Amino acid sequence: MAKISKVEQGLFGPIEPDKNVRGQTVLSSEARIVRVVRADGGDNSYDYAVPEELADDLDLGQRVQVPFGKGNRWQVAFCIEFPDSSQFEKLKYIHSLIDDSPLITEELLELAKWISQYYCYPLGLVLSAIVPAAVKKQAGMVNNQYIIPTEKLLNWFSGDAEALTDGETGKKIRISAKGKRALEYLKSNPSENNEYKLNQLVHASNCSKPVFRTLGKCGLLEFVTRREMPSDELINLQEQSDEELDELTPQNGNYDSSPIFDFDDDADVEPDADVEPDAEPAFQLNEDQKNAVAAICDKIDNSGFNAVLLHGVTGSGKTEVYMECIQKVVDRDQQAIVLVPEIALTPQTERRFIERFGNVSVLHSGMTGVRRHQQWRQIAEGKANVIVGARSAVFAPVPNLGLIVVDEEHEGSYKQDQSPRYHGRDVAIKRAHQSNITIILGSATPSLETLTNCERRNGFSCVTLPRRVKDLPMPKVQIIDLKEEFKQGRRDNILSKRLENELRACIAAGKQAILLLNRRGHSNLLYCPSCQYVHNCPNCDVSLSVHRRKSADQVVGRMLLCHHCLHTTKVPDCCPVCQKKLITIGPGTQYAEDQITDQLNGLRLQRVDSDSMKPGDYRQVLNKFGKGEIDVLLGTQMIAKGLDFPNVSLVGILNADTALSVPDYRSSERTYQLISQVAGRCGRADNTGRVILQTFLPDEPAIAYAARHDFNGFARLEKQNRKQLDMPPYSRMARIIMSDPLLQTVEAEAQKIRMILDQINNQLQNKMEIRGPMPAAIARLEKYHRFELIIKASGPAPIQQTLSMLRQGAIENTACRIVVDVDPINMM
Ligand code: ADP
Ligand code: ZN
Numbered sequence: 001m002a003k004i005s006k007v008e009q010g011l012f013g014p015i016e017p018d019k020n021v022r023g024q025t026v027l028s029s030e031a032r033i034v035r036v037v038r039a040d041g042g043d044n045s046y047d048y049a050v051p052e053e054l055a056d057d058l059d060l061g062q063r064v065q066v067p068f069g070k071g072n073r074w075q076v077a078f079c080i081e082f083p084d085s086s087q088f089e090k091l092k093y094i095h096s097l098i099d100d101s102p103l104i105t106e107e108l109l110e111l112a113k114w115i116s117q118y119y120c121y122p123l124g125l126v127l128s129a130i131v132p133a134a135v136k137k138q139a140g141m142v143n144n145q146y147i148i149p150t151e152k153l154l155n156w157f158s159g160d161a162e163a164l165t166d167g168e169t170g171k172k173i174r175i176s177a178k179g180k181r182a183l184e185y186l187k188s189n190p191s192e193n194n195e196y197k198l199n200q201l202v203h204a205s206n207c208s209k210p211v212f213r214t215l216g217k218c219g220l221l222e223f224v225t226r227r228e229m230p231s232d233e234l235i236n237l238q239e240q241s242d243e244e245l246d247e248l249t250p251q252n253g254n255y256d257s258s259p260i261f262d263f264d265d266d267a268d269v270e271p272d273a274d275v276e277p278d279a280e281p282a283f284q285l286n287e288d289q290k291n292a293v294a295a296i297c298d299k300i301d302n303s304g305f306n307a308v309l310l311h312g313v314t315g316s317g318k319t320e321v322y323m324e325c326i327q328k329v330v331d332r333d334q335q336a337i338v339l340v341p342e343i344a345l346t347p348q349t350e351r352r353f354i355e356r357f358g359n360v361s362v363l364h365s366g367m368t369g370v371r372r373h374q375q376w377r378q379i380a381e382g383k384a385n386v387i388v389g390a391r392s393a394v395f396a397p398v399p400n401l402g403l404i405v406v407d408e409e410h411e412g413s414y415k416q417d418q419s420p421r422y423h424g425r426d427v428a429i430k431r432a433h434q435s436n437i438t439i440i441l442g443s444a445t446p447s448l449e450t451l452t453n454c455e456r457r458n459g460f461s462c463v464t465l466p467r468r469v470k471d472l473p474m475p476k477v478q479i480i481d482l483k484e485e486f487k488q489g490r491r492d493n494i495l496s497k498r499l500e501n502e503l504r505a506c507i508a509a510g511k512q513a514i515l516l517l518n519r520r521g522h523s524n525l526l527y528c529p530s531c532q533y534v535h536n537c538p539n540c541d542v543s544l545s546v547h548r549r550k551s552a553d554q555v556v557g558r559m560l561l562c563h564h565c566l567h568t569t570k571v572p573d574c575c576p577v578c579q580k581k582l583i584t585i586g587p588g589t590q591y592a593e594d595q596i597t598d599q600l601n602g603l604r605l606q607r608v609d610s611d612s613m614k615p616g617d618y619r620q621v622l623n624k625f626g627k628g629e630i631d632v633l634l635g636t637q638m639i640a641k642g643l644d645f646p647n648v649s650l651v652g653i654l655n656a657d658t659a660l661s662v663p664d665y666r667s668s669e670r671t672y673q674l675i676s677q678v679a680g681r682c683g684r685a686d687n688t689g690r691v692i693l694q695t696f697l698p699d700e701p702a703i704a705y706a707a708r709h710d711f712n713g714f715a716r717l718e719k720q721n722r723k724q725l726d727m728p729p730y731s732r733m734a735r736i737i738m739s740d741p742l743l744q745t746v747e748a749e750a751q752k753i754r755m756i757l758d759q760i761n762n763q764l765q766n767k768m769e770i771r772g773p774m775p776a777a778i779a780r781l782e783k784y785h786r787f788e789l790i791i792k793a794s795g796p797a798p799i800q801q802t803l804s805m806l807r808q809g810a811i812e813n814t815a816c817r818i819v820v821d822v823d824p825i826n827m828m
Pocket of ligand 1: 283284285286289312313314315316317318319320469470644684
């Protein structure tokens with residue numbers, strides 16, 4: 001028998017049925033049938049017979065161990081259906097159960113089926129990805145032993161001296177002195193439910209385990225073992241020393257690898273120790289908020305599916321509206337899920353929800369496996385009213401979902417960039433649809449997808465909050481044309497004269513500032529002005545970025561780094577082609593940090609980007625910023641989202657153009673969103689908010705409209721553009737990315753896929769536009785050559801049909817890596 005790893009057995013161990021010999025078959029007409037999918041991928045499902053011994057314990061969503069294929073090798077599979085009959089005459093038996101109870105609810109199983117189909121990814125892998133790794137491993141569960149005094153002993157306790165005789169021999173039971181001490185202890189310390197946790201008892205009574213065991217053998221005590229989650233205190237203790245458990249690694253065939261996504265796992269991050277509860281001032285909702293709440297609650301009352309776009313400018317009090325609506329479903333004993341972009345899951349957001357609802361489960365990236373498992377169980381038991389978390393919280397196994405909120409619904413980070421490449425917002429909409437409930441999509445800059453859905457899809461509607469709370473004005477935005485700065489000889493200055501002055505004035509007034517530069521590292525690239533040489537990555541088709549080089553936490557010069565494959569190399573002394581001097585182009589946050597702290601003496605500036613901090617650090621930085629211990633946050637888009645600090649009166653956008661140069665049809669939309677988001681961080685408590693926006697392209701619509709806070713104007717223009725170009729949301733798209741170390745292989749394989757796509761398109765009356773194969777925007781990545789094909793259609797149906805036909809063989813049989821990205825967000 002093949003050895004089963006501990007993980008596969010589950011910690012309960014397989015429940016072994018007697019008669020079950022591996023590979024033994026039964027007539028399907030005489031069997032109870034279960035349909036399963038392999039946990040490690042493959043698009044097929046398989047029918048098995050359920051042995052009678054297991055029938056009562058087997059449920060949908062549970063994992064089982066099955067003999068698989070001709071060689072009957074062991075395979076882990078998920079139960080997805082109990083069909084009445086099978087097309088096969090004979091079936092093998094499943095071997096054993098891995099989980100004692102289902103890992104997901106039937107509702108989530110349905111959602112997983114949809115994801116598998118829509119995002120073109122094997123169901124088993126979707127299920128493997130939905131259930132957190134910590135839950136599959138039952139992280140932290142411990143075996144606790146309890147002892148229970150028997151009738152006989154209880155009788156003796158209540159005065160029946162005859163009770164201590166052996167039932168069979170009639171002789172008096174002989175008890176040692178130590179045993180007597182133990183019995184005395186039990187007698188004088190009765191427990192409420194007549195049971196004692198063995199470890200605690202040993203400690204309290206000062207009697208050893210063997211003493212209790214002997215009493216057990218005499219029939220005075222019973223022993224029971226239970227698998228339990230440790231107490232909260234114990235988990236807190238363990239959290240410091242929690243080791244990462246090993247992972248089931250799926251063999252994905254031709255699908256690209258899918259690390260099980262929990263959140264970015266970072267188990268050694270300290271839980272945010274310094275979140276101090278801080279009661280918020282009580283205030284009345286304003287008229288706009290009241291109207292919004294009334295309109296949404298009306299939808300909630302109506303029952304049935306409703307998607308409401310809550311379009312509210314930054315600082316309009318959207319979160320208060322969410323909370324009022326959540327209150328409504330919590331009052332009905334239902335649960336609400338609140339999705340926020342990972343980086344917006346700040347201690348402030350957390351605190352607001354915890355203070356309001358108490359039983360809140362916050363799923364953030366700093367959680368250990370044990371904590372995540374504990375939270376998951378509590379959620380499944382309905383013990384959390386509100387679940388707040390990033391993308392994957394959409395899979396929270398709540399028993400009675402009443403409402404979903406997706407905050408900042410336009411955020412690209414809701415789309416997972418590893419398979420299954422699902423969009424958290426869209427999965428949330430689907431889940432709300434399946435559960436017949438309301439979903440709130442909140443944003444100051446709604447995605448064009450959501451805007452057009454509101455115009456044309458049933459069940460979608462829009463509610464607006466056009467003003468900031470307390471009648472605060474939107475912050476004034478001043479555009480600085482960097483071309484002019486260059487003319488005035490400030491080419492090397494990261495701050496324009498105006499921004500520098502504003503920053504000095506802001507700090508002098510005891511206020512705080514946020515500076516955005518959406519480019520990490522020292523600078524974008526190393527360039528030779530005399531021969532145009534650019535230093536590129538040897539593994540990828542991108543230029544290397546210049547970064548600080550650290551040794552033992554000391555900055556010791558610079559190095560070159562690839563942001564994709566993490567290749568590093570030394571900065572050459574001169575151009576390797578013409579030996580002239582190289583210059584750096586495109587300053588990043590490290591460069592800005594050096595220059596600004598040089599220029600403004602004594603400034604307490606904190607750089608915030610993915611190089612400078614882990615998620616846990618970020619939360620602590622925000623706490624310090626909130627307490628006024630930091631003057632300036634300088635960072636990438638990490639600091640643009642969701643922060644609500646009343647003392648921030650200045651926002652500086654050091655270069656508004658970084659996103660515009662990206663070859664992506666959404667770059668204009670993204671630029672607008674980013675400017676609007678970061679601008680919204682200031683002037684949230686009084687009317688001193690001011691934004692300085694530095695750009696080389698002051699006339700670019702995204703920039704000009706954002707400076708005027710004219711979202712509707714921008715959206716109108718951008719919709720026109722998309723319509724003309726026939727791009728989403730006016731069409732639907734899927735990207736097929738193929739890659740291989742050998743250029744010929746990937747080219748040939750991509751041509752084959754193109755031919756199959758053409759045939760399919762033919763059958764579908766040419767409803768689709770197919771482009772490619774062509775080299776991807778990054779044509780080589782981590783030594784793999786990459787080609788892409790794009791399929792586009794006016795609606796989702798032809799794309800879905802095509803992909804499901806493509807799955808019947810073509811994807812599995814392709815001789816190179818192939819990734820399907822439906823509704824792609826990242827076009828690189
Ligand atoms: P948004 O998410 O729309 O940017 P928030 O919900 O974060 O805005 O609200 C911004 C700030 O205004 C928060 O500190 C919140 O407590 C406060 N606030 C919300 N509603 C009101 C109100 N009606 N009156 C006064 N302050 C409010
Ligand atoms: Zn690289």
